[in-house]
Amino acid sequence: MEISALTRSVVKRNHAIISPDGYINSRVPDWDNCTVNVIINEQMGANLCQTLITTTKNSRLRGTTKAAQLFFYVISGQCTATVSGDEQPLKTGQFVYIPIGKEYLIEKTEAGTQLLTFHKVYERLEGHTIPPVIFGDAATVAAPAYLGDPALRLQVLLPDELSFDMAVNIFTYDSGGHLPLVETHIMEHGLIYLQGQGVYMLDQNWYPIKKGDSIWMAPYCQQWFTAMGKEPAVYIYYKNVNRFPTTV
Ligand code: UGY
Ligand code: MN
DSSP states (O other), rough: OOOOOOOOOOEEESEEEEEEOOOBBBBTTEEEEEEEEEEOOOGGGGSSSEEEEEEEEEEEEEEEEEEEEEEEEEEEEEEEEEETEEEEEEEEEEEEETTTEEEEEEEEEOTTEEEEEEEEEEEOOTOOHHHHHHHGGGSSSSSOEETTEEEEEEEESOOTTTTEEEEEEEEEEOOTTTTTSOOOOOOOOEOOOOOOOOEEEETTTEEEEEEOOOEEOOTTOOEEEEEEESSSSEEEEEEEEEEEEEOO
16 A cells, blocks of 8 residues: 655755645636646745646636736647637647737637646836747757757747747657756746656755656756656756846
8 A cells, every 4th residue: 555645746945846646726716627736836936837737628717818928738638729819729739828918718628638837927128029929839849959969859939039038948858868967047947747757856856757747946956857767758847038137
């Protein structure tokens, strides 16, 4: 018998691992007939929010983005997304980026569809307009080698333009592939594993990680990962980018 007092989840000052065994559902107004798990948010000390939504066959999520932009990614299943009157089908691997000030509606959900969201308060940049709505498909995004290592591939889902203050990327590691250095940086991350397993080092702590796990890394949380097992490890991650680094 498994003992229910054990978990791989941890919540620390500058990082957290949230594995699905600890989920407790939230009811979110206007996100109806679905299960919502709020995985990362400001209560933790984060500057982003990350949720995981699991739908029924008649889920309906509607709202208007206000201060924060919103990114939906279909981990599995299908639905439609309507943003400012434009309805598009979304299936596994497809996504929609919704800038501030837009109405959205997610509906026509297949039962059991899993949707990931990232939310970030948008920081305007003088001389640049607010980004447009973007529908996209990870399957059509190039996956070049990361820092010259063919065992690591990085897909950049949002345009590399200064008007964007968040990036969403998919990182694929062949088994045995690993980050070439311990990253120590100002940018924050939220992520969820889409496939595989490995070992993450966070702030000099070592954690086994697998598909379904999420991680929050605060600014300057030291980070390194190696993939192991019989298939590549894949995670989709958020990163804040492109803004002046200090108020001093
Ligand atoms: O973009 C990044 O900072 C990325 N290489 N970090 C990470 O995967 N932990
Ligand atoms: Mn990083």
